[in-house]
Amino acid sequence: MSALLSVRGLRVRFGDAEVVSDVSFDVAAGECVGIVGESGSGKSVTARALLGLAGRQASVTADELRFDETQILDASAARLRSLRGREIGYVSQGALVALDPLRPVGREISDSLRLHTSSTPAQRRARVLELLADVGVPDPELRAGQRPDELSGGLRQRAVIASAIALGPRLIIADEPTTALDSTVQAGILDLLERLRSEGAALVLISHDLAVVSRLASRVLVMHEGRIVESGPSASVLAEPQHPYTRRLIAAVPTDRPRGTRLGPTPAVPAPAPSPAPAPATPAPATSLNGNSGVTPVAGRDSAHARRAEARTPEFPSTPVVVAAGLSRSFGARLAVDDVSFTLQRGRTLGIVGESGSGKTTVARLVLALDRPDSGDVRLLGKPWSTATERERRPLRPRVGAIYQDALSSFDPRKTVGQIVADALTHGRSQRAGVEVADLLRRVGLDERVMNRRPARLSGGQQQRVAIARAIAPAPDLIVCDEPVSSLDVSVQAQVLDLLDELQRDLGLSYLFITHDLGVVRHVSDEVLVMRAGRVVERGATEQVFGAPQHEYTRALFASAPRIGGDLDLWPVPSVGS
């Protein structure tokens, strides 16, 4: 059987920059081809070029770009439009922006029927309801009349898929269809796409998530800097990656890495050396790591840390860093957090895992005392915390740091990286601040020259490093991490997780680590809490919970998490769920 979609030597350039170089692949009917790569690798541009949507500034050339009988590059605008509606369905990234916020989703879906078929409104309405039911939207009659903001992320994504498949396209191009969705929701969407494929549609699935792609695609293309660096059957690419980039990508997935192992390659300079061996560029802070070198005039934060650690060890012999007892918090009628208790010991990591709306972020806010519990209390370092006034809390504030998912919005937009980190130093803008800021930046693996830049000009990974530098600046005991790596590419995520791990060992930090990503939580946590609808449904040592989940919900959650390939099964699949 000849290929339905055939791509030979596809190139896309924007001005002088070639973002897609010499990409070739075929997709047959009933086949799923996955394109994997990190942001900026050119995978989305490739998808848009296939649809003739690369944009005005893009120049697209190819030796061949054929869909069925049509040469896409030569096709007229009208032909392309009919192709896009009828024969190729496109599921775009970010369902919220793909849907018109002011129109009911049913209308949106019926658009393609109205434009490409001759049908009566009644027929269209019936078809829309059928489609919505088909993609697994419960209660389609009600949902068809609702606007996107009334639907959950999963339902929105289903609506987008419904409009993409309304005319029974022979090819579906899905660009990150499940990114930003919870894992149980993600599993449902992937099942839906798999069903469409088994019914004969060809599928091009684009994702940064190897696990997602490996679940559906029979063949994978790995893209890096606009080129396909490796391609082949999914199983063999994942089991025996040939290209170093693919290997790095697979190694960076945290799921199968036990606690304490590095995810990324050993960082090159200027990343900090974890050992006290002085790197030539950073003699002062490296030696001061050894503890009592307070005499050094330019003592780094590390020595301040060491001194503090020594000083306070007798002070709190075995006081837990955080003790939360019976926390509850409701917003209106909704109970966001319901009777949550936990204890976090020094130097340990407590992972809180759950889907959106499970109350995990509210717990983080309660621990940070940004919100007051309705009942229950939080004690920090043995002292009252949630019941104290803000004035009483202030002296303890520097002992708690926070890093957020969106690092950029947590920085004052008027300040440079150097000012942001200096602001966090307890002694403000003293003479030493400049030196210490440089030390801190090196400590988190940033070149100290970023000091004068604005964070908006840095990459996502660098921004998160700045956030970490700010968090460790006042020498805290605890850092609350709220989805700190969720919006990062997998290899950058690996670097950030490695950094956090290293800092924990060197500085004796405790982490409260909140995430929806099971792989991440397993990699970082000593203990884990599984939350659902505000309640802790399961808790225990990480390996114990992951090895033998007791609660039904935990098992369903684990079953829904996409895993890489059969050979690399990471935890026993419980016989529940999908």
Place this chain on the structure above:
Amino acid sequence: METAALVVVAFLALAALAPSVLAPGDPLAIAPLDSFQPPSLAHVFGTDESGRDIYTRVIHGTGASLLIGIAATAIGLGLALVFGLLAGFGPRWLDFGTTRFLEVLFAFPGLLFALLFIVVYGPGVVTSTIAVGLSTAPGYARIIRSRVIQVRTSPYLEAALVLGRGRPSRIVRHVLPNVAGSLFVLATLGIGQSIVWASSLSYLGLGAVPPAAEWGAMLSAGRTYIASFWWMTFFPGLFIVLSAAATTLLGRGIQQRGRES
């Protein structure tokens, strides 16, 4: 465009600070024999009914007009800052009260409000400046209030709280600088508007009074002769338009640049 605006503003600034450099004559010197001269080499903008040189008067009037514009904007922004910060930082009842009060002020057309003020305190340069400032304040106050609230509830302010910064320090270090950034743009945009308003008041005879060299007053004096001696109104009018356009363009330019960085 921006360069042109910059040149105009520089020229106006020079005219305001050192009018004698550009026009050495006396703006109030009358020469009855030379009345109603059309623009010529001797009098580039022509002369008025008393033979005063219009070019000299326009240049010497720049200082007064710009000063009124800038002072009025400063008064407006200053008042707005007080209201905006009260509403943005204060307890909920204060925000509610301030916002309702501003809404009542909004119900009056700005110029009407200014007229009301002048009726009570009498015409003159100072009162008209204050009047213009007062009538622009509610608009600014509303913008400042929403900006304060936006910054106050931003994740970076929360981050400052987590770091243990007290309320005064959060306000001084984060809120005020971020609000001031947008304020500067508002000010440049507002000066042009204030100049036009102040001139309007002078034109109505409620601001600067003839024979003072002020653009609005000159317009007012020239209106009697507009059919026969167009230059008496045209040149002061041209300067009003130029100065308003130039400052506004400059404000937009700054705004744009702020957005890009």
